[in-house]
Amino acid sequence: MAEAAELLAAARAARAHAYAPYSGFAVGAAVRAESGRIYAACNVENAAYPVGTCAEAGAIAAMVAAGERRVVEALVVAESPQPVTPCGACRQRLREFADDATPVHIAGRAGVVVTLTLATLLPHSFGPQHLPNAIREIDP
Ligand code: THU
Numbered sequence: 001m002a003e004a005a006e007l008l009a010a011a012r013a014a015r016a017h018a019y020a021p022y023s024g025f026a027v028g029a030a031v032r033a034e035s036g037r038i039y040a041a042c043n044v045e046n047a048a049y050p051v052g053t054c055a056e057a058g059a060i061a062a063m064v065a066a067g068e069r070r071v072v073e074a075l076v077v078a079e080s081p082q083p084v085t086p087c088g089a090c091r092q093r094l095r096e097f098a099d100d101a102t103p104v105h106i107a108g109r110a111g112v113v114v115t116l117t118l119a120t121l122l123p124h125s126f127g128p129q130h131l132p133n134a135i136r137e138i139d140p
Pocket of ligand 1: 021023025026042043044045052053054055056076084085086087124126
């Protein structure tokens with residue numbers, strides 16, 4: 001699980017910067033893009049609560065901003081007693097750039113606890129394939 005270890009280190013480093021004064025719940029996330037590069041982020045809350053963003057959203061945004069469009073592996077880390085899986089909205093965010101088979105590692109204090117596929121987290125998902133007429137830039 002050497003590759004997951006790299007993702008875990010990146011997600012933990014980002015988590016250390018989490019801005020979560022309202023929930024007190026720090027989350028880190030990392031995605032590995034097609035190039036092999038890793039993009040990581042933390043949750044960023046807001047006084048207007050719904051405006052806050054999840055760690056996964058930040059990691060995906062960083063990947064897209066760097067010119068990449070494919071997530072080949074993802075990881076989310078928190079330190080709650082129960083391992084934290086991506087929220088529903090973040091499952092959909094991952095779906096945009098990942099496949100059913102993409103591994104999503106769930107990590108806690110002791111490291112990766114379980115690895116699930118995106119399809120397990122978000123079965124029968126709605127995705128880009130449902131919008132065949134969409135104007136998509138395939139290559140950044
Ligand atoms: N959070 C994430 O960053 N990712 C998840 O997958 C679950 C929840 C954040 C959002 C909020 O800042 C805090 O955790 C508590 O919900």
